[in-house]
Amino acid sequence: MSSENKKQKKSESVSNPSSWSLSSYRIYLILFLAIILIYFFISMTSGAKEITWDQFKKEMLLSGDAAKLNVINKETVNVYIKPDSLKKEKYKTAAKDILGNINRGPHYYFHIGSVEIFEKNLEEAQAQFDENKKTTVQYTNGETIWWINVLSWLAPILLLAVFWIFIMNRLSSGTGSMGRSIFDFGKSSPEIYEKGKVSAVTFKDIAGYDEAKTEVIEIVEFLKQPENFTKLGAKIPKGILLVGAPGTGKTLMAKAVAGEAGVPFFSLSGSEFIEMFVGVGASRVRDLFNKAKQKAPSIIFIDEIDTIGRVRGKALSIQANDERESTLNQLLAEMDGFGPNTGVIVLAATNRADTLDPALLRPGRFDRHIHLNLPNKQERNAIFKVHLKPLLLDPLVDAEYISSQTPGFSGADIANVCNEAALIAARKKKKAIETQDFFDAIERIVSGLEKKSKIISPAEKKIIAFHEAGHAVVSWMLKNADPLQKVSIIPHGKSLGASWYLPEERQIITRTQFYDSLSAALGGRTAEEIVFKEISSGALDDLEKATKQAYMMVTQLGLSEKIGNISFYDSTGINENSFQKPYSEATGQIIDEEVKKLIENAHETAKIILESNRGKLDALANLLLQKEVVYKKEIESVLGKRAVKEEKVLV
Numbered sequence: 001m002s003s004e005n006k007k008q009k010k011s012e013s014v015s016n017p018s019s020w021s022l023s024s025y026r027i028y029l030i031l032f033l034a035i036i037l038i039y040f041f042i043s044m045t046s047g048a049k050e051i052t053w054d055q056f057k058k059e060m061l062l063s064g065d066a067a068k069l070n071v072i073n074k075e076t077v078n079v080y081i082k083p084d085s086l087k088k089e090k091y092k093t094a095a096k097d098i099l100g101n102i103n104r105g106p107h108y109y110f111h112i113g114s115v116e117i118f119e120k121n122l123e124e125a126q127a128q129f130d131e132n133k134k135t136t137v138q139y140t141n142g143e144t145i146w147w148i149n150v151l152s153w154l155a156p157i158l159l160l161a162v163f164w165i166f167i168m169n170r171l172s173s174g175t176g177s178m179g180r181s182i183f184d185f186g187k188s189s190p191e192i193y194e195k196g197k198v199s200a201v202t203f204k205d206i207a208g209y210d211e212a213k214t215e216v217i218e219i220v221e222f223l224k225q226p227e228n229f230t231k232l233g234a235k236i237p238k239g240i241l242l243v244g245a246p247g248t249g250k251t252l253m254a255k256a257v258a259g260e261a262g263v264p265f266f267s268l269s270g271s272e273f274i275e276m277f278v279g280v281g282a283s284r285v286r287d288l289f290n291k292a293k294q295k296a297p298s299i300i301f302i303d304e305i306d307t308i309g310r311v312r313g314k315a316l317s318i319q320a321n322d323e324r325e326s327t328l329n330q331l332l333a334e335m336d337g338f339g340p341n342t343g344v345i346v347l348a349a350t351n352r353a354d355t356l357d358p359a360l361l362r363p364g365r366f367d368r369h370i371h372l373n374l375p376n377k378q379e380r381n382a383i384f385k386v387h388l389k390p391l392l393l394d395p396l397v398d399a400e401y402i403s404s405q406t407p408g409f410s411g412a413d414i415a416n417v418c419n420e421a422a423l424i425a426a427r428k429k430k431k432a433i434e435t436q437d438f439f440d441a442i443e444r445i446v447s448g449l450e451k452k453s454k455i456i457s458p459a460e461k462k463i464i465a466f467h468e469a470g471h472a473v474v475s476w477m478l479k480n481a482d483p484l485q486k487v488s489i490i491p492h493g494k495s496l497g498a499s500w501y502l503p504e505e506r507q508i509i510t511r512t513q514f515y516d517s518l519s520a521a522l523g524g525r526t527a528e529e530i531v532f533k534e535i536s537s538g539a540l541d542d543l544e545k546a547t548k549q550a551y552m553m554v555t556q557l558g559l560s561e562k563i564g565n566i567s568f569y570d571s572t573g574i575n576e577n578s579f580q581k582p583y584s585e586a587t588g589q590i591i592d593e594e595v596k597k598l599i600e601n602a603h604e605t606a607k608i609i610l611e612s613n614r615g616k617l618d619a620l621a622n623l624l625l626q627k628e629v630v631y632k633k634e635i636e637s638v639l640g641k642r643a644v645k646e647e648k649v650l651v
Contacts (some may be wrong), residue, residue, distance in 0.1 A: 078106030201255040208379030239368035244372030250349035271308030281327030297343030305348040447492035469621040470527025475520035518602035527535030
């Protein structure tokens with residue numbers, strides 16, 4: 001083995017904390033066992049039983065059982081019994097040691113006041129004995145066994161010390177306190193990306209969001225070549241806030257910055273600042289910024305910053321959290337304390353920007369806000385192409401066609417669709433992933449797993465068929481309703497049946513479009529009324545959707561005639577958890593009346609459509625009972641062509 005390899009192995013063993021902790025545990029175990037054995041030996045050597053002079057004289061000396069006496073330090077006399085005498089019943093307990101072996105002594109001991117008196121008493125007791133029968137007496141000083149006396153009281157202390165070192169080592173090595181020493185509660189523990197550790201994600205891995213990438217790339221360029229900006233007097237933003245719905249790629253964008261910047265990148269979550277101990281959050285904020293300043297130029301990324309950045313002083317008193325507020329105050333102080341162009345930039349992400357404190361969002365702290373909205377069709381197409389690269393696809397798979405079937409899907413949803421399609425194809429033992437696998441994956445994500453094994457009686461199946469046919473007929477006849485793609489009466493997830501629509505990608509929605517969607521949502525319940533003269537519990541989801549939409553139309557969007565152009569929507573989120581409504585009881589009563597009126601009118605519209613198309617309703621329901629799943633072409637053959645223009649759809 002070369003010397004370089006030896007050095008490398010040595011450095012690996014030194015840098016590997018797990019190997020160190022394993023060897024240290026062995027050392028602690030050996031020390032622990034050694035102390036136990038020593039203490040056990042001491043207990044064995046001091047196993048003699050204490051007696052009095054009279055007991056010794058009557059039971060051992062006069063009977064001739066004593067072999068010899070050993071006077072230690074002129075204070076204690078150890079008594080050794082003859083091997084033959086140990087067989088007697090009265091010496092049964094002293095004949096063997098704790099391990100069951102023959103006890104070679106001393107077997108008993110007693111204390112004396114002075115050697116002279118002891119010798120006198122011993123001489124008197126053995127006066128009638130012959131010289132060869134008298135017990136031998138030896139005198140010994142204590143220097144030969146001093147260590148036994150010391151260890152007898154030192155061993156428990158050593159045992160406690162080893163145990164304490166073991167516990168402290170475990171705490172400081174990361175096996176306890178969530179990977180942090182008990183003395184490091186006030187220190188932050190971010191994931192650090194430096195020159196030796198680079199994120200695998202780059203801007204090439206982020207499809208779409210070209211405008212957002214442009215703003216972030218500008219930050220990276222400033223860190224790499226700050227003179228291009230500073231020579232013109234420009235100041236780079238101190239803080240950049242990534243705002244967007246869950247799954248839109250905020251954290252992915254931050255990882256790309258870590259991979260592209262080439263400067264130290266400190267990444268951690270907002271929840272890591274919060275601890276049960278007072279003052280820990282503020283201390284960790286100070287420690288994090290000190291580390292970043294020492295390695296400037298650098299980037300700090302705080303994910304889910306709303307954990308510590310919520311608005312102060314406006315929430316309910318029962319929700320007050322002084323520790324969170326002190327953490328936020330420290331964060332505000334640190335961001336405000338930066339000098340111009342120090343090279344430390346704070347990058348944060350949240351999907352609840354409306355709940356953040358205004359002081360955090362003001363210029364000079366988070367100067368730039370980058371909004372990552374749900375991707376449009378072109379952006380979804382680009383995202384699909386990124387996630388389709390590692391997959392083995394059928395040549396007929398068209399990313400643009402699949403992206404058109406996923407309106408409202410986020411980047412995370414698209415990644416999930418691609419993975420689910422691969423799993424479905426593998427489950428079916430296919431050699432490549434086909435288009436139908438992607439459609440099955442979309443269906444699986446939107447409505448849940450298909451449950452053909454669910455037992456449904458014929459009567460219930462008929463109700464479900466007419467219910468779904470009612471949705472289909474009403475939405476088909478209303479021009480502003482979303483285009484229908486297919487209808488199924490096979491249970492999916494919690495639903496017993498489902499109608500699949502392809503929502504148009506609109507930026508605004510008119511009052512008529514809202515109203516038509518309400519009518520389509522109530523089509524199933526209305527069909528049950530017309531056909532069976534009875535209603536069921538199957539419309540729960542439809543009623544919930546229609547009620548929420550109606551209240552939103554009245555209270556937020558100003559689409560009610562009586563309420564007028566008034567909105568009670570709170571974009572700041574300050575009154576989100578308030579028990580008090582932002583309107584009076586009289587206004588609340590008018591709102592309820594308007595919502596009820598909207599629902600009743602939508603229900604009446606659905607009823608008129610279904611009654612005038614009763615034959616088509618029956619035909620579509622019977623087709624569903626026969627085939628269970630009906631696609632757009634078959635629906636069109638029953639209901640006729642729609643009078644609206646539609647894009648390419650699932651067939």
